[in-house]
Amino acid sequence: MIGTVDSRDRTAYLLSRPALLATLAETLPDGTISFGTPAPTLDALTDHDVVIGADGLRSPTRRQLFGEKFEPVYIGATAWRGWVPGHRDTVSETWDADALFGITPRDGDLVNWFACVRTDAGHPGGLGYLRSRFGNWHADVRAVLDAATPEALLHHDLYDSPALPSYVSGNTALLGDAAHAMAPNLGRGACEALVDAVTLGRFLTADTDIHAALRRYDRTRRPATRRLVRGSRAMSSVAMTGRLRPLRDLSVKLAAGLA
Ligand SMILES: Cc1cc2nc3c(=O)[nH]c(=O)nc-3n(C[C@H](O)[C@H](O)[C@H](O)COP(=O)(O)OP(=O)(O)OC[C@H]3O[C@@H](n4cnc5c(N)ncnc54)[C@H](O)[C@@H]3O)c2cc1C
Numbered sequence: 001m002i003g004t005v006d007s008r009d010r011t012a013y014l015l016s017r018p019a020l021l022a023t024l025a026e027t028l029p030d031g032t033i034s035f036g037t038p039a040p041t042l043d044a045l046t047d048h049d050v051v052i053g054a055d056g057l058r059s060p061t062r063r064q065l066f067g068e069k070f071e072p073v074y075i076g077a078t079a080w081r082g083w084v085p086g087h088r089d090t091v092s093e094t095w096d097a098d099a100l101f102g103i104t105p106r107d108g109d110l111v112n113w114f115a116c117v118r119t120d121a122g123h124p125g126g127l128g129y130l131r132s133r134f135g136n137w138h139a140d141v142r143a144v145l146d147a148a149t150p151e152a153l154l155h156h157d158l159y160d161s162p163a164l165p166s167y168v169s170g171n172t173a174l175l176g177d178a179a180h181a182m183a184p185n186l187g188r189g190a191c192e193a194l195v196d197a198v199t200l201g202r203f204l205t206a207d208t209d210i211h212a213a214l215r216r217y218d219r220t221r222r223p224a225t226r227r228l229v230r231g232s233r234a235m236s237s238v239a240m241t242g243r244l245r246p247l248r249d250l251s252v253k254l255a256a257g258l259a
Pocket of ligand 1: 037038039040054055056057060079080081156158175176177178181182184186187188189190191192193
């Protein structure tokens with residue numbers, strides 16, 4: 001079902017979004033989730049004890065609670081992701097000036113890949129652009145791009161969230177990208193959405209005072225996820241530095257004992 005990567009005492013589990021959603025959904029009774037149905041706005045939910053806005057990067061719930069000033073900010077890079085037939089046990093990420101390319105295991109007989117390039121928002125590039133941009137990179141990268149198809153390709157500009165004053169307002173809580181979208185360079189956005197959900201569920205179950213539980217959720221999750229938003233942005237800058245690339249490469253080699 002999933003790819004696993006061992007690194008010292010930690011194991012990373014890599015699984016695709018459809019596999020994750022299917023795994024979560026099958027634990028729930030039929031009819032709990034209505035796929036493809038727009039959620040009601042907050043005004044239509046005033047009779048509910050708690051409302052959770054898990055509506056992603058462009059969260060309408062966040063906008064309703066905090067206004068336009070907390071819209072996500074472009075981080076200066078765009079990303080393509082895709083999958084090709086094959087099998088892989090290891091994760092690799094190659095850094096160069098203003099770009100990076102990663103190859104990882106994926107569930108099924110598939111290999112996952114991602115490419116990131118520093119550029120203005122709205123870059124129109126497709127596979128032709130990627131093959132030319134990465135055409136002089138190492139053989140693994142070229143082989144993956146040769147096998148890639150437009151049907152198995154996603155392209156997204158990358159954004160992260162300004163710091164919200166709170167993840168909670170009244171009886172409504174925000175979680176996941178609605179609260180703390182981050183650059184993908186630490187691979188933590190979806191993981192943190194899951195941690196939010198588990199934390200919120202635990203606090204709401206443990207405390208009969210809903211507002212106290214929501215305040216505890218905000219106190220616990222906001223500092224931790226803000227650190228990750230900043231860390232992910234910093235990692236993105238380091239991985240795709242242009243001008244400082246020689247210094248970056250030397251520092252990494254020294255840290256790894258290779259210089
Ligand atoms: C290039 C890239 C690579 C990434 N790689 C990783 C990685 O390796 N590891 C990792 O952990 N994270 C990664 N992420 C981040 C991850 O995708 C997000 O952090 C994660 O999807 C956030 O989950 P979410 O549920 O908060 O939001 P979303 O996944 O955006 O889900 C929100 C959902 O709410 C729905 N919605 C919105 N409004 C309404 C409405 N009114 N009614 C009903 N539904 C609504 C949307 O349709 C959407 O399905 C990556 C992101 C990008 C862009």
